[in-house]
Amino acid sequence: DAGITQSPRYKITETGRQVTLMCHQTWSHSYMFWYRQDLGHGLRLIYYSAAADITDKGEVPDGYVVSRSKTENFPLTLESATRSQTSVYFCASRETGHVDTGELFFGEGSRLTVL
């Protein structure tokens, strides 16, 4: 199915473990983003990518690693998870081209709990 999908949708892990959240989009959008949303807060940008092999830091990048070897995938890795990284993570993508609507398309989110 076309769209943007995240996996896993729910994950429980322990402090110090490595966790990777996957994001896959079928539109061939150039831009992809990772946001986190904590209870009672808005979305905060972690990392974004303008194209394959091009990534840049957002507002809260510490403790996270991203890669973009293929246009359609943008995995987010927590190399050593901490309790403060318990959050809901949203992946998003955006098309680019002559007409830039600026519209972001979001996935359904990945709820991560770090014990």
Next chain:
Amino acid sequence: DAKTTQPPSMDCAEGRAANLPCNHSTISGNEYVYWYRQIHSQGPQYIIHGLKNNETNEMASLIITEDRKSSTLILPHATLRDTAVYYCIVRVGSVNTGTASKLTFGTGTRLQVTL
């Protein structure tokens, strides 16, 4: 990007128009106003955006004041399904530039539509 100010919460009776205000007094001439909403636990959903002129689509209308320092999102006939957090965001409108592609989400307005 310019900061925005929104009321934390609003109520609206079903069938009535919901008018959600947003102040963006420091908006620059090349910054667009975007509105997104997030229905409980789901990824944010794009609603509408505009630069200077009022805009309307199948979901809502966007009214931007002449000095562009504030705007109002109008849901003409609110339903229970419109209960959500609504985010007003300003962003530089540009094509294919990294920093201009980010959206900064605040805490939004929680709209509760009631019977």
